[in-house]
Amino acid sequence: MRWLFSILLAVSASCYGVTVGGGSPWSESVPLTVKGDSVVSVVNSTTNLLSGGGVFTGGWDDTLYYSSIIVSLRSDVSSATNGFVAEFSDDQTYVVSDDTYTLLGDGGKTYSFQPSARYFRIVYTNGVSAQGEFLVSTQLKQGYVKPSSHRIGDEIVGEDDAELVKAALTGQDHNGHWHNVRTTHDGDLLVSDTSSGLSIARGDVEGQSFVHKFGNAPDFDFGDNPVTIWDGANAADINVMQYVYSTTNAIDSISSSSTSDVIAIEIQGVDADFNIIVQTNSLAGQTRVAMTTPLYRVFRCRNIGATSIVGSFYCYENTALNLGTPVDTSKIRAAIDDGNNQTEMAVYTVPAGKTGYMRDWYASIAGGNKTSNYIMELYARPPGQVFQLKHKWAIADSGTSMVQFKFEEPEIFAEGTDIELRVSATSSGVTAASISAGFDIVLVDD
Numbered sequence: 001m002r003w004l005f006s007i008l009l010a011v012s013a014s015c016y017g018v019t020v021g022g023g024s025p026w027s028e029s030v031p032l033t034v035k036g037d038s039v040v041s042v043v044n045s046t047t048n049l050l051s052g053g054g055v056f057t058g059g060w061d062d063t064l065y066y067s068s069i070i071v072s073l074r075s076d077v078s079s080a081t082n083g084f085v086a087e088f089s090d091d092q093t094y095v096v097s098d099d100t101y102t103l104l105g106d107g108g109k110t111y112s113f114q115p116s117a118r119y120f121r122i123v124y125t126n127g128v129s130a131q132g133e134f135l136v137s138t139q140l141k142q143g144y145v146k147p148s149s150h151r152i153g154d155e156i157v158g159e160d161d162a163e164l165v166k167a168a169l170t171g172q173d174h175n176g177h178w179h180n181v182r183t184t185h186d187g188d189l190l191v192s193d194t195s196s197g198l199s200i201a202r203g204d205v206e207g208q209s210f211v212h213k214f215g216n217a218p219d220f221d222f223g224d225n226p227v228t229i230w231d232g233a234n235a236a237d238i239n240v241m242q243y244v245y246s247t248t249n250a251i252d253s254i255s256s257s258s259t260s261d262v263i264a265i266e267i268q269g270v271d272a273d274f275n276i277i278v279q280t281n282s283l284a285g286q287t288r289v290a291m292t293t294p295l296y297r298v299f300r301c302r303n304i305g306a307t308s309i310v311g312s313f314y315c316y317e318n319t320a321l322n323l324g325t326p327v328d329t330s331k332i333r334a335a336i337d338d339g340n341n342q343t344e345m346a347v348y349t350v351p352a353g354k355t356g357y358m359r360d361w362y363a364s365i366a367g368g369n370k371t372s373n374y375i376m377e378l379y380a381r382p383p384g385q386v387f388q389l390k391h392k393w394a395i396a397d398s399g400t401s402m403v404q405f406k407f408e409e410p411e412i413f414a415e416g417t418d419i420e421l422r423v424s425a426t427s428s429g430v431t432a433a434s435i436s437a438g439f440d441i442v443l444v445d446d
Contacts, residue, residue, distance in 0.1 A: 056124045062118060222431070249294040
């Protein structure tokens with residue numbers, strides 16, 4: 001019976017265009033290969049030449065049993081703009097969808113379509129010149145058909161036939177993990193271009209951000225050496241020449257020396273776990289305001305209100321005040337003075353989950369009162385260690401007063417590292433000196 005069934009199956013399959021192959025007559029299963037048939041559409045094929053502006057309108061083909069349509073065109077002159085139209089209809093009257101192309105003269109193109117409605121026809125409008133050669137050949141095909149071909153080396157033009165593909169690009173990172181490729185907010189491909197500061201600043205480089213730190217030591221003398229580049233290095237005001245770091249989340253207070261300052265202040269810093277924290281607290285004049293979240297480090301404060309700060313702003317560990325100014329100035333961790341509406345402190349701590357890559361630093365004489373040299377130093381302190389010298393250079397009060405250094409290979413700082421710039425005057429006669437300095441760091445997610 002199995003032998004007889006196999007013969008009948010083979011005969012039946014051959015009658016319906018099905019080929020039987022593989023296995024013996026007594027196999028439990030018989031694989032089948034379906035051969036697709038195709039026909040040439042007589043009503044949508046022609047070689048009749050068209051005069052200038054002439055139109056060939058094909059007849060409606062029923063595509064119900066076909067999966068693709070192949071149209072080959074050739075003309076020695078160009079069609080009208082969007083002169084080749086593939087039309088689809090459900091009732092041979094109303095066109096529900098169409099594809100339009102412009103055929104460029106003295107050449108041929110092949111187009112492939114999937115039926116979007118039951119009936120199909122083509123409409124071809126010639127350009128202004130009469131044709132000396134014209135060919136339209138349309139085939140209706142069953143089964144899969146490779147889309148129209150295009151050599152890799154050929155120029156792509158807007159009239160090329162194309163297959164619309166939507167796909168998710170995926171890439172493997174250095175740890176062997178796979179991720180979907182993302183785009184920027186503008187829809188451009190998101191790339192890791194660490195050499196482009198603009199791309200990083202725009203947020204177009206995934207997992208990277210940019211920090212520009214700048215500071216000023218406004219008033220120091222030779223006897224104050226070494227001096228941290230920050231607002232507190234001011235002999236006439238705070239007079240804290242070496243920046244003091246907190247040992248716990250103790251930075252919890254803000255106030256102003258003016259009763260009129262009732263302004264919103266944004267405070268940026270980290271907690272004792274080096275988590276980045278950005279908070280907004282509003283001044284209440286000379287009255288102490290408790291910060292929403294106490295901090296371990298503060299590296300930037302700025303006025304985000306609609307009016308300028310009138311007095312001096314202080315961010316500090318809670319201590320006694322004298323008209324809004326901390327009596328113990330060693331408790332101050334950030335200050336805003338002289339109408340800047342933002343701190344000037346070349347002090348920074350790398351947040352958790354980040355590695356800092358310092359790109360460059362700069363220093364400039366802002367007001368030394370005599371010809372002298374100044375020694376600039378870059379220091380860094382990894383968690384649990386001491387401050388280590390990372391770079392040293394000198395600038396002169398005479399001649400060029402600004403220097404900038406760009407690292408060929410960036411200086412690397414791990415999370416939790418405290419970074420600061422310092423200055424020392426080399427002449428004992430220096431008084432009322434002022435130095436501005438800063439650095440740029442790219443933060444990369446670990």
